[in-house]
Amino acid sequence: MKVGIIGLGAMGFGMASNLANAGYLTAVYNRTTEKMVEFIVENLITAYPTPQSLAADVDVVILCVSADQDVLSVVGAIAETLRPGTVVVDTSTVSRDTAQTAARILASKQVAFLDAPVSGGVEGAKNGILAMMVGGEADVLEKVRPVLETLATRIIHMGPNGAGQATKAVNQIMGAGINQAVTEALGFAEAQGLDMDKVIEVISGGASGNWFLQHRGATLVKGSFAPGFKVALHHKDLKICQGMAVQTDFPTPLVDMTVVNYQQLMNEGYGEEDISSLYRLKKPD
């Protein structure tokens, strides 16, 4: 199975490396040439000048781009050249509606689509240990599962197209709550004058320990917010969650508060920082 990937950003780069190491990857495309050059120098994989040219040459196309309009623009472009029978797997985080629209566009070309958003951060992408929540036909997932197993250790079929993205929205709401909890608690710890390294060490081993505290706690208390997962991307995800929640009249006060906080960070020029920069708003003066 020949696999191509479109999008070599923070997540896509690590995913592409794992696909290359497993021998599946034959094609890469990135809008900004520099990242593509960096990748092919390390991996000796063919770089394509356009998404359309890549799509014509592979059996599976993996997408890892930013937002809804990016997925739809790439899907619109590759629909021109994809061969019937190809499978497109979108690992970006977008809305349920976008996943269903992409699936409809591609179905008209006899191309199957899976919405397959992931969780696990850049570390998970780099180490091939992501969690992947998949929407689409179960038999299509089984066909490409060996490829996806190079990216993720947990791959769960959630239902038809859109169910993967709906599950990812659940994950993003939880992520917002964890970020709020960890940054507020560590701000409180600092205000109490505690030894922050010891606070992180002991709490990581107890019932309140979590991935975010373990992977971001030590850096955030030092004021280091290299992404990671950008504030602007999580803000985009939470706006998607708000849109979905309104449809079912479901209140999401935690999401609403986090959107306001992230908007403030973005207004102050911190949108490209890791989401742990929420600590900027929680840290005692």
Ligand code: NAP
């Ligand atoms: P990123 O570092 O900003 O990378 C985005 C990638 O998408 C870049 O390669 C970018 O190309 C490409 N891109 C964006 N718009 C495009 C377009 N219209 N046409 C072609 N290429 C386009 O973002 P990331 O952190 O890798 O995240 C990618 C996706 O995964 C997002 O949907 C994000 O929400 C999701 N995600 C991220 C994390 C995380 O921890 N970072 C975790 C899980 C899921 P350029 O290089 O030219 O800009």
